[in-house]
Amino acid sequence: MKDLLDIRDLRVNFMTEAGIARAVDGIDVSIAPGQTLAIVGESGCGKSVTSRAIMGLIQPPGWIEGGEIWFAARQGPTDLAQLPPNGRQINAIRGSEITMIFQEPMTALNPVLKIGAQIMEPLLLHEKISKSEAKERAIASLAAVGISSPGQRFDEYPHNLSGGMRQRAMIAMALVCNPSLLIADEPTTALDVTIQAQVLDLMKDLRRDFSGAIMFITHDLGVVATMADHVMVMYRGKVVERAAVRDLYRHPLHPYTQGLLRSVPSIAGRGAKRLATIEGSVPRPTERIRGCAFAPRCPHAMPVCKQDTPALAPVQQDHRAACFLHHAVAEEQAHAA
């Protein structure tokens, strides 16, 4: 297996009072070793559910309806979708080979345990090392995320740290076992603007120093340009566009991506008279939809869009979009190949 992660036709459902919610509705995702992939989309598009499925954290009322999540684990290629939640195999991978940082650090940190003990925990659990070696690595990890006096912080509790420092401690915990995949789910959204910028800078440094792959989830296309190699845009449980960052910014193909880009202040530019917003909202995942889910909000919708569902197809090399506006091009290229 050449990719680190290769998700095929993943479908994740939740049972709700309004019926079955198709939170993730047949997505393919691949990440090469060391690559940074950003997943972008409005609230409710299925970004977090995708990351939870990779971590083996889908619990009732949710379930994996179908598909495969191939991960190049140390023990060999493993389909994470087949592993029982909280079984031995997923527990060996989660927290060491695949780790996650969350929006709110207190969801990952235990308020009654000292920071040092929490950072040592995954090391002692997953690696056969002594306590003193674990302490050394934990302190090195705190230093690597820019925490000053790491030896002193080691003995403090989460409430002794500021919000930004807690976020750094959580990142130190996620990195201490040197994972091959780090998932960052909106790691800066809950922070104030100054701290946000600092944590983003830290994430950029990590990209340089950390050899693993990063899945960076955000609803803000503005931060993606400096963070990621590739971008995947999700809309209502599906991938609607995927491309290298530069291609996506220069030639966004899907009307949804175009709308998202027009609503980013730093990208729309100062010349933009008024920042555009995409009118309407993401359809609920319990709604049955015929055709393209974006059609009710799309300025280019055609009759075919309300009847058939556009597949994610290559339009240019390494640039895929799920939109009928581009299918003629895709078909032409398929014939020429």
Ligand SMILES: Nc1ncnc2c1ncn2[C@@H]1O[C@H](COP(=O)(O)OP(=O)(O)OP(=O)(O)O)[C@@H](O)[C@H]1O
């Ligand atoms: N435990 C649950 N029970 C029912 N529905 C759920 C549950 N968890 C997620 N969902 C539904 O799945 C859909 C996708 O949710 P998800 O959390 O992946 O969105 P998201 O893209 O991460 O959004 P946000 O930007 O707000 O974090 C949403 O419509 C949500 O309501």
Ligand code: SF4
């Ligand atoms: S398939 Fe049609 S409705 Fe959907 S994004 Fe493309 S043009 Fe718009």
Ligand SMILES: [Mg+2]
């Ligand atoms: Mg989310």
